[in-house]
Amino acid sequence: MNLPSTKPRIHLARGLxxxxxxxxxxxxxxxxxxxxxxxxxxxxxxxGRGKTTLLKTLAxxxxxxxxxxxxxxxxxYLSEDLTFDRELxxxxxxxxLLKKSRYADAIKLANTIELDVEKPYAKxxxxxxxxxxxxxxxxxxxxxxxxVLLLDEPFTGLDAFAREAFQERWNQRQDGVLRLVSCHPDLxxxxxxxxxxxxxxxxxxxxxxxxxxxxxxxxxxxN
Amino acid sequence: xxxxxxWIIALFCALVLPIxxxxxxxxxxNPSLIEPARAQAAWGxxxxxxxxxxxxxxxxxxxxxxRSGLGAYFLSSGVSGLSQMMQIxxxxxxxxxxxxxxxxxxxxxxAMPSDSAQAQMWVATNLQYAALFLLVVTPLMMVAVSVGxxxxxxxxxxxxxxxxxxxxxxxxxxxMMTDAQSNLLLDWLxxxxxxxxxxxxxxxxxxxxxxxxxxxxxxxxxYFAGIKIVLAMLSTLTxxxxxxx
Numbered sequence: 001m002n003l004p005s006t007k008p009r010i011h012l013a014r015g016l017x018x019x020x021x022x023x024x025x026x027x028x029x030x031x032x033x034x035x036x037x038x039x040x041x042x043x044x045x046x047x048g049r050g051k052t053t054l055l056k057t058l059a060x061x062x063x064x065x066x067x068x069x070x071x072x073x074x075x076x077y078l079s080e081d082l083t084f085d086r087e088l089x090x091x092x093x094x095x096x097l098l099k100k101s102r103y104a105d106a107i108k109l110a111n112t113i114e115l116d117v118e119k120p121y122a123k124x125x126x127x128x129x130x131x132x133x134x135x136x137x138x139x140x141x142x143x144x145x146x147x148v149l150l151l152d153e154p155f156t157g158l159d160a161f162a163r164e165a166f167q168e169r170w171n172q173r174q175d176g177v178l179r180l181v182s183c184h185p186d187l188x189x190x191x192x193x194x195x196x197x198x199x200x201x202x203x204x205x206x207x208x209x210x211x212x213x214x215x216x217x218x219x220x221x222x223n
Numbered sequence: 224x225x226x227x228x229x230w231i232i233a234l235f236c237a238l239v240l241p242i243x244x245x246x247x248x249x250x251x252x253n254p255s256l257i258e259p260a261r262a263q264a265a266w267g268x269x270x271x272x273x274x275x276x277x278x279x280x281x282x283x284x285x286x287x288x289x290r291s292g293l294g295a296y297f298l299s300s301g302v303s304g305l306s307q308m309m310q311i312x313x314x315x316x317x318x319x320x321x322x323x324x325x326x327x328x329x330x331x332x333x334a335m336p337s338d339s340a341q342a343q344m345w346v347a348t349n350l351q352y353a354a355l356f357l358l359v360v361t362p363l364m365m366v367a368v369s370v371g372x373x374x375x376x377x378x379x380x381x382x383x384x385x386x387x388x389x390x391x392x393x394x395x396x397x398x399m400m401t402d403a404q405s406n407l408l409l410d411w412l413x414x415x416x417x418x419x420x421x422x423x424x425x426x427x428x429x430x431x432x433x434x435x436x437x438x439x440x441x442x443x444x445x446y447f448a449g450i451k452i453v454l455a456m457l458s459t460l461t462x463x464x465x466x467x468x
Binding site: 083084140 | 291293295296298300301
């Protein structure tokens with residue numbers, strides 16, 4: 001992870017190979033580099049194809065097997081199984097991890113998406129636990145929009161209402177934050193402006209040029 | 224309401240047992256023994272609470288950090304593994320230090336000798352004891368955190384537990400063995416073993432031997448600080464903020 005210059009950026013260089021011991025996915029040496037800049041990008045692939053591995057590699061938690069990458073910005077990796085202390089209520093978690101100036105905003109959004117911030121974390125449902133993690137990531141970003149959020153399956157367990165609330169927030173906010181979100185969309189009509197696909201062991205970037213594709217079209221490209 | 228509040232039991236052991244336990248002895252035959260007995264109980268309870276509870280808490284915190292994904296989250300945010308380990312360790316100290324203060328308070332308030340010269344000596348001995356106690360248990364707590372993060376809370380607890388019991392009692396048996404037979408391997412083992420029993424000043428308190436000489440105390444501080452440095456380095460190498468893949 002490098003310190004940001006002006007805006008967040010992810011650069012996956014050709015030859016990049018990720019995996020545990022043996023290569024799970026990569027960018028071919030004769031393929032093009034992938035560059036992602038501020039905004040929301042979806043990371044789409046079938047199960048076991050390397051979504052989590054790619055996010056962990058970008059977060060600096062795993063070393064790549066080969067090739068190089070750059071993740072410029074203040075990085076945060078939210079793993080799918082991220083959990084907090086079972087005794088603490090969400091508001092205590094926010095107080096511990098968020099800046100004072102962002103705490104009130106986090107509580108406000110928590111109320112909007114119907115998260116009980118008084119209830120101990122262990123007593124929350126799976127979806128509500130995910131909301132806590134998402135809110136922590138969302139309100140940890142700095143105001144200058146220099147953040148890179150790597151979100152691993154953040155919508156697992158979330159109801160459509162909460163998921164749409166987050167997606168709407170991401171679409172509305174032109175905060176320059178780079179979000180790379182791995183997910184399995186459940187609606188064919190869901191619009192995806194920029195997506196990184198992992199299929200047949202190859203990492204490719206689709207769209208990102210202003211054109212929008214639907215999940216229904218994208219999923220036919222996955223294997 | 225007190226569910227999962229083990230600290231209440233720990234506080235009870237550290238605060239109430241030293242007051243109550245001396246009265247379970249035949250103290251009527253010599254009431255002057257009740258105060259040293261109180262000091263003995265205070266320090267004894269502190270050792271037990273630290274070894275039985277705090278080491279386990281430290282190991283669990285290490286395990287939880289790696290397993291919950293929080294370690295990986297902080298790592299991705301730029302918080303290094305060393306920084307995370309130190310923060311967890313300091314969090315454990317926030318449990319330990321009040322308990323040490325409670326033991327000192329019991330000794331100062333509930334067992335202070337009336338004679339002013341003895342009282343001065345009593346204060347010095349207890350402060351020396353507290354310093355040596357902290358020098359022994361704090362690095363072991365760091366071991367618990369780091370081993371817990373890599374091998375899970377059970378192993379993370381058992382290793383400092385065994386080290387402390389061996390250093391307190393096992394080394395004494397080893398000394399008897401080396402006295403009885405000349406064996407180079409045993410002699411070597413005795414030298415490299417952590418002599419934690421040297422930090423136990425309970426006999427000095429009970430038998431009112433007075434405080435340690437400054438030079439003697441300094442030697443022990445240097446010895447335990449050396450062990451602390453070695454254990455801190457090993458802990459830094461062992462700590463793993465992310466779950467094993």
